[in-house]
Amino acid sequence: MRDPTAFLAEEYRQLVDSATDWKLRVLEGPSAPWCEIDGRRVLMFCSNNYLGLSNHPKLKEAAIAAVRSHGVGSGSVRPIAGNMDLHMELERRLARFKGAEASLVYQSGFATNSGLIPQLVGEGDLVVSDELNHGSIIDGVRLSRAERAVYRHTDMPDLERVLATAEEHRPTYRRVLIITDGVFSMDGDIAPLDRIAELGHRHGAMVYVDDAHGEGVLGDGGRGIVSHFHLSRDRVHVEMGTFSKAFGVVGGHISGSRSLVDFAYNKSRTWLLSGSHPPPVAAACLAAIDVLEHEAEHVRRLWELTHRFKSAMRGLGFDIGQSETPITPILVGDSRRAKELSERLFALGVFALPIVFPMVAKDRARIRTIMNAALTDDDLHLAISAFEKAGRELRIL
Numbered sequence: 001m002r003d004p005t006a007f008l009a010e011e012y013r014q015l016v017d018s019a020t021d022w023k024l025r026v027l028e029g030p031s032a033p034w035c036e037i038d039g040r041r042v043l044m045f046c047s048n049n050y051l052g053l054s055n056h057p058k059l060k061e062a063a064i065a066a067v068r069s070h071g072v073g074s075g076s077v078r079p080i081a082g083n084m085d086l087h088m089e090l091e092r093r094l095a096r097f098k099g100a101e102a103s104l105v106y107q108s109g110f111a112t113n114s115g116l117i118p119q120l121v122g123e124g125d126l127v128v129s130d131e132l133n134h135g136s137i138i139d140g141v142r143l144s145r146a147e148r149a150v151y152r153h154t155d156m157p158d159l160e161r162v163l164a165t166a167e168e169h170r171p172t173y174r175r176v177l178i179i180t181d182g183v184f185s186m187d188g189d190i191a192p193l194d195r196i197a198e199l200g201h202r203h204g205a206m207v208y209v210d211d212a213h214g215e216g217v218l219g220d221g222g223r224g225i226v227s228h229f230h231l232s233r234d235r236v237h238v239e240m241g242t243f244s245k246a247f248g249v250v251g252g253h254i255s256g257s258r259s260l261v262d263f264a265y266n267k268s269r270t271w272l273l274s275g276s277h278p279p280p281v282a283a284a285c286l287a288a289i290d291v292l293e294h295e296a297e298h299v300r301r302l303w304e305l306t307h308r309f310k311s312a313m314r315g316l317g318f319d320i321g322q323s324e325t326p327i328t329p330i331l332v333g334d335s336r337r338a339k340e341l342s343e344r345l346f347a348l349g350v351f352a353l354p355i356v357f358p359m360v361a362k363d364r365a366r367i368r369t370i371m372n373a374a375l376t377d378d379d380l381h382l383a384i385s386a387f388e389k390a391g392r393e394l395r396i397l
């Protein structure tokens, strides 16, 4: 008899042979600007911890205090016995921070998209999605039975075309949902949410934005993309985000109307059927909002470093694409060169991951850098020098 699990080793081997397996690096300590990774002290240049909050003393103290007062686990899913005062307080504070009627916190951003999207649309509905949307959106859409139409990346005439086509079939669609990432994580460009909201309004569609990479970065005090474009909440119906990036902790969330939140928590299967956040997580997320509200310097510093880094890299002659955010891709072309550049940078003390096919097109391999507000000026200079040295050695410059 053939071993029924033989495919496990075979498929893994194929990944290794094509160099598309994940070689995991090990972080031996906090995600700070200077990290210990695989025994080397390096500058962290690819974490989503934009503001350095994952190691901020106020968040750490809040988490420790919550362990003392509430323990390490919530004991249940929220609808049964795992709904703590900390969870409720976090949602109140988040709604206030976002200037929304209500907010709801999920276990993760992935759980938010995969739990909520299939409830917003189903059989007889249409989802209209940017071609570069995040995998959790794609999975959420797959879990729904809705039809889907993809428009070209941030291409508004193409979105309009898709919506106009849907309009012709209008009587056959119950609802239409337009869904987009706010900031696209591979290129660092920003979705034209103002125009998407306008088109949605004209065509009677719901608008859902996944702002995972915009929060803590865009808008007034890091309030995100809806604030960045000064949009009204009756034009952007679901503002989704995560506590796992700039907020420095973990957890997904949505903000919008009270009826959105009431609907979402009663219907999302991920929310209903999976344990709620441990008390230290909820408390640390609360502290992160507090820090954003009271320490404006982190977001300011993030942008200052971002502008300096981009202009230095452009000055050196690197192709840094069309990014408008602290995500700066360093485009090098083929996958092998991107991997070599990453290895060389690591040896020079900078940790920045290569992004290669199939994550991006074959000739668009890159090093993706993400700025961190906690870097010093000296750290930034060191990183730029390392890029210059490695770039010249590998004849990218």
Ligand SMILES: *Cc1c(COP(=O)(O)O)cnc(C)c1O
Residues within 6 Å of the ligand: 108, 109, 110, 111, 134, 136, 181, 185, 210, 211, 212, 213, 242, 243, 244, 250, 251, 252
């Ligand atoms: C990271 C990310 C998510 C997933 O968020 P988690 O909270 O880490 O599960 C969802 N959408 C986008 C666009 C992301 O970048």
